[in-house]
Amino acid sequence: MEERYVFLAEWYDPVAQLVRPYHLFYYPKDGSVEMFDVKKQQRFLKRTKYDDLHQEDLFVGNRVTVFSRQLNLIDYGNMYTANKLGSKEERTLALIKPDGGTKIGDVFELIHSSNLIVTKAKMAKLTWSQAEDFYREHQSKPFFNNLVQFLSSGPVVAMELIGEEAISMWRKLLGSVDSAAAQREAPQSLCAQFGTDGIQNVGHGSDSLAAAARELEFFFPSTIGHGPSNTAVCTDCTCCVIKPHAISEGLTGKILNSISAAGFEITALQMFNVDRANAEEFYEIYKGVTTEYPNMVTELCSGRCMALEIHGTDTPKTFREFCGPADPEIARQLRPNTLRALYGTDAVRNAVHCTDLPEDGVPEVQYFFKILDG
Known part of the structure; x- marks a missing residue:
């Protein structure tokens, strides 16, 4: 039989305000996925090739996105998967x-x-x-x-x-x-x-x-607010978010090194799993302004991201210039040493988000380090 891994996953249905259980099947031979609705006892998604999910993403406790649906992997679905992926x-x-x-x-x-x-x-x-x-x-x-x-x-x-x-x-x-x-x-x-x-x-x-x-x-206590506080100062700062695709591609260290080498000071750092509602709220100023808004939301909540507070005088303007144009292809032609030119793929998977307007620097930092980490 063809090898496949099975996980018990949960999806929060915001319309019904219910947590719905699924079995997620992953076929390593061709990277295809399949989903089974546990409650209704019927197939929810037929086997489909899905390039955005990889075997290294499959571990208990992780959050993965399958066709814009965020799934929390809460357990192994059978002993074979547990023995194969979880034994060591x-x-x-x-x-x-x-x-x-x-x-x-x-x-x-x-x-x-x-x-x-x-x-x-x-x-x-x-x-x-x-x-x-x-x-x-x-x-x-x-x-x-x-x-x-x-x-x-x-x-x-x-x-x-x-x-x-x-x-x-x-x-x-x-x-x-x-x-x-x-x-x-x-x-x-x-x-x-x-x-x-x-x-x-x-x-x-x-x-x-x-x-x-x-x-x-x-x-990282199970009770929110009981661990050591983050280091955000929320003054004279701008926000940078290393996007999920860059995290999964192993670019985190390179991006952090590039930021430090350019002379910027990272005064706070934290990983987040952003849900769709929060992603929509964070990107609200782009709604109706750019056609990329829906895809930007989907990318931000597709996996782990890393929020950074970048501190310094006039930082929103200078850091925005350091990130480069939103489209990496344009960035590579006009400003080849910027973050998006070096590490971006397209206008949505462009490595990092950065604060566009100077007056939004502090509110964006506060959104991650005061609200989401509250």
Whole structure:
């Protein structure tokens, strides 16, 4: 029999205000999909080729879009799928410490090249008390206060990674917690390249499944509003959103590096799964103005996106110029070094959204970091 994977998925029907369950079938041989309505016990979508869904998108907890319908993958649909795709799949916390702030793009590129997926990300500033709580297993050790002081000294970037043996893979990428030992044992590791000692060592990784569960809950709690706050300042800023297609194409690190290399300061960063209603609201000013509006909405809610607060004087104007014309083909001819020229595909899948009008910079940042993260 032809190989196929089955997931139990849920779709929120905004008209009926009901959550509807489906079985989503994916055929890796040709990338086709099929859907079965669990409640009505009938086929909802016949087998159809669908190029926008890939095998790496299929894991429990992810949100995928199939023909403009957002589906939450809540469980495996059969034992074969669970054994094939989930047997070695793990989640872990990857933390970039304050001394790794200038290396965020490099870390994202390294994660992507290692076949790990970033499913959540957030820049946060820990209080002393929060840092104590995070490192509480080291409370009796002599270096505890130094550890807490350093972790609370500046912004950190917390990420949830998912992938095959993600815990050991991320710790291997980090190298030894002692930077000197890392330089001897694994000179290409992050700690070896960018670390200073056993505390200022760029990153942290969970050391077990239990630790990963606790540490992920610390940064990404199931109860909204209970985790560390984001770092958005919401003054003298503009908004940039790395679009879902760029995230799935592994361009996040390259885009972050390009932004930093151009001299822009990223003062807040967070991944979001935007639903259609929020996407329509965010893009409302384009409704009736551009014919691309419906497709822009569909793209923004098609998967994970990353919102950035870019801080600085006159930033909305200068960053808008740095992003380039909305159509990447035009950008490549007129301004080949802009973000959309380098990483965009077409006028909708153009790598990034950026604030167009200076007066909209703060409201757009607030929409993501105050309203959606509220």
